[in-house]
Amino acid sequence: MMKERKILLSESDIPDKWYNIVADMPNKPLPPLHPVTREPIGPEALGGLFPEELVRQEVTMDRWVDIPDEVRNIYSIWRPTPMYRAYGLEKALDTPAKIYYKYEGVSPSGSHKPNTAVPQAYYNKQAGVKRITTETGAGQWGSALSFACQHFDIECEVYMVRLSYDHKPYRKIMMNTWGAKVFPSPSEATEVGRKILAENPNTTGSLGIAISEAIERATSTPNTKYALGSVLNHVKLHQTIIGLEAIKQMEKAGDMPDIVIAPFGGGSNFAGLAFPFLRLNMVEGRNIRCIASEPTSCPKLTKGVFRYDFGDTVGMTPLLPMYTLGHNFVPAPIHAGGLRYHGAGVIVSQLLRDQLIEATSHDNLEVFEAGITFARAEGIIPAPEATHGIATAIREAQKCKEEGTSKTILFNLCGHGNFDMKAYEDYFAGKIVKHELTDEDIQKSLSQLDTPIIPDR
Amino acid sequence: MMKERKILLSESDIPDKWYNIVADMPNKPLPPLHPVTREPIGPEALGGLFPEELVRQEVTMDRWVDIPDEVRNIYSIWRPTPMYRAYGLEKALDTPAKIYYKYEGVSPSGSHKPNTAVPQAYYNKQAGVKRITTETGAGQWGSALSFACQHFDIECEVYMVRLSYDHKPYRKIMMNTWGAKVFPSPSEATEVGRKILAENPNTTGSLGIAISEAIERATSTPNTKYALGSVLNHVKLHQTIIGLEAIKQMEKAGDMPDIVIAPFGGGSNFAGLAFPFLRLNMVEGRNIRCIASEPTSCPKLTKGVFRYDFGDTVGMTPLLPMYTLGHNFVPAPIHAGGLRYHGAGVIVSQLLRDQLIEATSHDNLEVFEAGITFARAEGIIPAPEATHGIATAIREAQKCKEEGTSKTILFNLCGHGNFDMKAYEDYFAGKIVKHELTDEDIQKSLSQLDTPIIPDR
Known part of the structure; x- marks a missing residue:
């Protein structure tokens, strides 16, 4: 009898509400500050850029936000997305860990966006x-x-x-x-x-x-x-559809992850998968580790500081309380362009500050090796951003092997690499190199900041 | 209540047998001939190129051929493939027709291959x-x-x-x-x-x-x-997995197609979807129209002749009984490279000769317009080969509108266009032109043939 690889849901299983983690956070995010006056500002500052309902979602404290039927109807072109049990990868790693991934690359544009x-x-x-x-x-x-x-x-x-x-x-x-x-x-x-x-x-x-x-x-x-594709609260809210589906799929598989992993750029990819699982930690007292995977060449979560900083490089946006490498930080030109952002979204930053989530980083070479291991074991060629989540999953699976424990690992395969073959070409040509980033380089970038510091509690 | 777009099967629904249409054909294909002696040859001629089991499948008269568990296990990476009800396309065409498509682009390499x-x-x-x-x-x-x-x-x-x-x-x-x-x-x-x-x-x-x-x-x-990717009988046999799944999906949808459509290159794409439906015609007396869609620039089915010809341009392969434009025919350099083949596979040729299937053709401009209409209505950007099936489906749906009838149309969306964006770039740049191919051009190519003619019955 064949073991089923895919855990599929039907269209009627598409969630009808997004999850707003702010409602459950023990410490709510600090307010944004006006870029010039440096005084706290409210949602009205965003009204010129975004329609009213998105501004409302940006600051809502409601735990659940209804997904309109018209949106669910278009979601149904590719959602619910499949979850895979990664039998091929488990075998390639010879690990006792059970590895699952949620595959967002089935969308028409090929990612979670x-x-x-x-x-x-x-x-x-x-x-x-x-x-x-x-x-x-x-x-x-x-x-x-x-x-x-x-x-x-x-x-x-x-x-x-x-x-x-x-x-x-x-x-x-x-x-x-x-x-x-x-x-x-x-x-x-x-x-x-x-x-x-x-x-x-x-x-x-x-x-x-x-x-x-x-x-x-x-x-x-x-x-x-x-419109903005990451960082902001309403973007993270919409992405929780990923994790909400994933919980249903894990339940269908009769399993539940010990570790949830996703690549980290501005935070929407990670938030999308992890927030609904973090809810289980906060509400049901579970102890699921949620790990954000970032490149060592842009390590805002693992090496940055938590303080107010601008969202853009010019300094025109509101000042946001976040983990940052400084808004003038210029990351090495890695192929995972979606992870080359100097700061982390506000909610995720607060969660890391409160030690409710973890972060780790991977070198450029390690992620390509992980991506190719995955492509050969599972068939799907991952986007360079997605290889970061794979690398963390492999690291945790190898730990399981060393320790002789069988943990359940779930990661977000946020996109396919069909438009990123140039990156793989560079890898095979030996052009992918380690990007050394010293603590001095980071300190140099951070020392230029004159934005408000957030004192330790 | 949302209408479901996708008709999904579970992995246990992956068929465990392929369907061999030769068993049910009223007239069996004529034998291949030796390229030099021009005498009929048997399967042993293929033994040097292919392993024994594939040679056996090439000539088997068994109606059903078991799919090994190891093959079904790898199929389960992407199979069963989804079937979609094309609500978006129906709306865009304002047609009373019901349109379905079977989507083979979800495979790791992005097609049915x-x-x-x-x-x-x-x-x-x-x-x-x-x-x-x-x-x-x-x-x-x-x-x-x-x-x-x-x-x-x-x-x-x-x-x-x-x-x-x-x-x-x-x-x-x-x-x-x-x-x-x-x-x-x-x-x-x-x-x-x-x-x-x-x-x-x-x-x-x-x-x-x-x-x-x-x-x-x-x-x-x-x-x-x-290994060869189309034309041969064992290749068509393996592709019937598409149509066998499609029948289960149509049954699940409580529907059955009046018209089945697929692009036509060497025949494996068309065979894959159509043969299991043709079985329903031959065995259950149904009357499902099966239409092969080819480019007007390579019209072997609609403008070629049925006679013996070589499978390659050099004249080294056995002589095969097929619809052909002549093995020296050089098609215009259209983007649908997979459809630029001078001849049709043996089984499909015999079926057309016996009027059990139909064929139609589309101009290069028409198929790109169809592809873009589809991409905007349904989200998925089709491969240039796949646009030919879409164009035929649109033509039939428009006929339904003119006639005020509601037929059920099913076509094979055999691949996505992620690696074919250059073709769309050329289209938007106005570089896609009609390739005029006159009857004189075709006659000129055919007049060079000195291969055996097959007399009308």
Whole structure:
């Protein structure tokens, strides 16, 4: 008799509520501060950028937030996503551990990003918004938002870092296929862009510039709003659909994880899988370890400090209480572009501060080795971001082998690598190197901060 | 209440037998002929290239062939594949037709090809084969076979047309990730390759040359066999897993198709979905129309002749009774590389000759428009090959609208387009043009044939 690899749910099992962990947190996040006055600010500061319902979700204390039927209907294109028992990986590692993964790469754009893109597009549509602007680096978020806007007949304008626009054209074409307009950033479409181009016509752009362009368009054009793909509370809220499904699937498998693992960029991927399991810890007294996996080249959780910092590099956003390497920190150009962010989202930072979650880091070489081990054992070629979660799972499974214990490990396979084969090409060509980042480098970045410090309790 | 989009089966529903349509065909295929003597030949002629069990399957008259548990176990990585009710497409077309599609793009390599790559690798392993060689054009078949060989610890050697090797590196990297060796063809690894390179060092290669290299390696190296990804009977047999699952899914949906559609290259994609439904026609007296969709630039079914012809361009293979445009026919360089083959597999040709199936064709522009309509309505971006099936489904759905009838249409979405974004880029850049192919062009190609004619009955 064959052992079943996949734990599948039916569409009627798609959760009808997202989980808001803030309701259960012992210490609520500190308030954001105005970037200039440095006084606490409320949700009204976000009203120009986002529709009212998303601003409400950003600050809500409600434990559960209803998922509209229209959103669940579009979710049903790819949700519920499958959970796999990783028999192949277990065998390859010769470990007594039981390994499961939740596979978010089955979405049309190939990652977990549409989980929030769809409701963001929906609430904008409800608010009468005609156009949404955003920035994208490698293109995961931009393609997810393009897909979502298409379904609600909203115009989507994506400012894509010129370096990616020129070197990774396929994500751009994907966005075009779903009807989005994609501009290489800096562009002629905005004042910010024109100014930068006038000064430096050959600039390759940056995510910071792209954000500025998207925000300028959103705030200066009628019926236009802005959308962000990670970091913010409402984004994390939407991603909890992952963990809520995963709990049902673990129950169906007659199992429950001892360890839950997810890659960490801004936090939405990790939050999505881990928050519903953290609820079981806080409400039912369980003791599930939730581990965030970050690259050693961008170690905000494992080597950063907890203090107020800007969300962007220019210093225009509100000051947020978070683990940060400093908003001027420039990570090495690793292929896991989605993890190259200087700070951690507010909720996740507070949870780490309160020791309710753990964090670990992996070197660039280790994650590619983990990714290839996984691809050969399980078939699916993972995105470079996703390899970080795999690396942590392998490390924990190897510990089980050494200790002779059988733990149950669940990780978030947040996306496939079909658009990242250049990264694997570089690996096979020996071009992937360890990015040494010294404590001095980190101290140098942090020493430039003059933002408010948060005292130890 | 939400309408369910997906019709899912569990792993225990994976069929345990493939269906061999030859057992039920009213007229059995004519025998292959020796390329030189032109006398009928038996299966022993294939023994040097393929392991015994695959040769047996090539000629078996058994109606059902057991699927080994080891093969079903690897199938379970992605099978059963989902069937979708295409509510989005129905709405976009405003048609009374009910449209379903079977989605084979969920396999690790992104198409239906692993359905046969896995059993082919398995039977080779059983026979003690250490290395399998094959050719690949754009890379779909090569990557499927690499994936399959990886699982059975067989070395995989892929001869990839140099033009693709240089211009489409990502499929190559995918194969490397699964452990395969990929050679640009012509290569220095074979006598054929060295000879061609000596004469023309800058050649971009061809599928014909790549086949010759793969066969030379298989026949001149110990413990080495060759594998083919379409055309042959055993390949079609393995692909029937698609239609067998689809029948279960249609039954689960409480429906049954009036029309079954699939793209047509060598025939394995079409055979895979259609043969089990044709069985219902032949055994249960149903009247399901099965339509093969081909490009107007390579119209062997709609404009070719039924006669003996070679399977390759050089004229080394046995002569096969098939619909053909002539083995020297060179199709226009459309993006749907998998459909650029001059002939149709033997079984499908006999079925068309006997009017048990239908064929239709679509222009290059029409299929891209269909693909984009589909991507916007359903989310999934289809491979260029797959757009041909979509185009036929749209045509039939529009007929339903004109006639005011509600037919049930099922098509095979044989692969995603994640590795084909260059094709969509060309479309958006206005570079996709109609490829005019006149009847004179076809007659010119056919007039060069001196192979045996098959008289009308």
